[in-house]
Amino acid sequence: MDVPSDAIEAMNRAIIRSKRTSSVHFPIEYVRRAGASIPTAARLVKSHEIRLKLHMTLVMQATKAPYTLPKRQTRYLAQSLNLDPKTGPSRVNTALKWLNEIQLVTPVQLPDGRPGVLLLHPDGSGIEWEGRGRRWVGVPFTLWSNMWILRLSGIAIVVLMALLELNGGSTHPQGELMDGYRKKQYGLSDDTWTRATQELELFGLLQMTDVYWGDDEFPIRKRKRYLVLRDALDNTPDWSIEAR
Structure with missing residues (x-):
């Protein structure tokens, strides 16, 4: 695999904007089954790994409540995930629509009037994302900062x-x-x-x-x-x- 220089540059911009320095916390339901439901991470990767990597990267960038992000161009998101520049934007757009349908994200208007995205809890309840909560899994920030998110x-x-x-x-x-x-x-x-x-x-x-x-x-x-x-x-x- 060739070094994806353009993707690394785009992902680095997302990392710098986040100003994150510590691990990324995911509620336990994201990783391990609660009751009879399939964990969110397994559900995402079974549908397509683009959806998993996109959602995890959105979570990485949202560092404090309310967990919102400015709406990014699909071209930029596709580049940061090392997708083909011709087909990547439409694939990202499809992934975002799917994340919205299963209530992992929802469109919002930010305080400055710009369109944005609000993260929702992985249990599909529609409530806002909980950064730590009672039980959570800490994923090392180096998964993104050292580009393992692109390699694995x-x-x-x-x-x-x-x-x-x-x-x-x-x-x-x-x-x-x-x-x-x-x-x-x-x-x-x-x-x-x-x-x-x-x-x-x-x-x-x-x-x-x-x-x-x-x-x-x-x-x-x-x-x-x-x-x-x-x-x-x-x-x-x-x-x-x-x-x-």
């Missing part, structure tokens, strides 16, 4: 968020175990999970360790421990690697 596939990003949630507060040197029930709460198939973890491992963002786990109640079986190598996000990605 959508499924890799969703699994990365899931593993950040899984390891929240963990101090185990090999990361946390994942059982089948917990994995289903992230809303992804086993095949998607395998492909995404392989991609994260390929880019040096994930360490997986096979272990045998069980006790007097559960039979001993082989499972994996997942450790997100967060320090690797502090580096820019290798654009020459061919992802599987």
Whole structure:
């Protein structure tokens, strides 16, 4: 993959405008199932990864309540996501309409009279976005500032968020175990999970360790421990690697 210089420049403009310096907080429902509903991140990436990356980038730019942003030209948004300049704007426009239909964003008028976009809570209730809330997942700002958002596939990003949630507060040197029930709460198939973890491992963002786990109640079986190598996000990605 060639270094997407134009996309990097456009994404950098969005980052500078945001004035953000810390991690980006997503409500727990964005990553992990609440009740019977599919998590927002899984729903977005299953529809198309453009919708996931676009929405996450909008969240990155909205730093305080009310979580609004000026309306951006679709040409600029397409460039920042490294889309084809001919077809990208229409694809972004379609993605924005879809995000509006499922009540993740809604058009508003900003105090200065300009058209804008208001972020809505990922539970689809139509209430305004909650920056932290009672439970949330912190995604390192380096996912954007070091352009991993452009380098990783959508499924890799969703699994990365899931593993950040899984390891929240963990101090185990090999990361946390994942059982089948917990994995289903992230809303992804086993095949998607395998492909995404392989991609994260390929880019040096994930360490997986096979272990045998069980006790007097559960039979001993082989499972994996997942450790997100967060320090690797502090580096820019290798654009020459061919992802599987």
